Amino acid sequence: MTDTDVAPETNGADTEEPGIRILAQFIRDLSFENPRAPETLRTQSAGQPQIDMGVEMNARGREDGLFEVDLKLSARATREDGPVFHVELLYGGVFQITGVAPADIEPVLLVECPRFLFPFARRVIGDVTSDGGYPPFLLDPIDFAGVYAARKAGGEIQGPAMGNA
Known part of the structure; x- marks a missing residue:
């Protein structure tokens, strides 16, 4: 042990x-359609509706060094007798990301950032469906890493830190 502080050598790496x-x-955008209200509200005993879900992620760099990330969630509920509701939400966030190599920024933007946004977007969808007269539609957790990997493998994601997932 010495009495002097010696900083570890970093070889110029970002620490x-x-x-x-x-x-x-x-x-950023919210749409709720309740096309057959109030009739559909009275026939809720007709069974659970079929729900079709959609998930998209998009990220872009800004001139100030920050990043904008959008999470687009959509849900369309239908029964045999027709549509019940359709909700579409585009929920965004501005992120500051530090200490991440440029080669690793894309998965951070399209996996980790949507994970931060999801609970808030889920609440918005739950609230709007409840306000539309239905029980709150609470989305199940989403495997953003799986969505990202599938879309990357399918060639849907192009270029670092940009594009839809």
């Missing part, structure tokens, strides 16, 4: 710890 900071969250 900043990886970090994600959410600077803002917002609803």
Whole structure:
């Protein structure tokens, strides 16, 4: 042990710890359609509706070094006798990402950032379906890493930190 502090040699590598900071969250677009209300509200005993879900992620860099990430969730509920409701939400966030190599930024933007946004987007969809007269539609957790991997393998994601997933 010595009495002097010697900094470890970094060989010029960036030693900043990886970090994600959410600077803002917002609803960019929200649509709720209840095309057959109030009739569909009275026939809820007709069984559970069939739900078709959609998930998209999109990210882009900004001139100020921050990143915008959008999470698009959609749900369409139908029964044998027709549509019940359709909700579509585009929920966004502005993120500051530090200590991540440029080659690794894409999965951070399209997997980790949507994980941060999801609970808030889920609540919005639950609230709007409840306000539409239905029991709250609470989305099951989404495997964003699986969605990203499948879309990457399918060639749907192109270019670092950009594109839809």
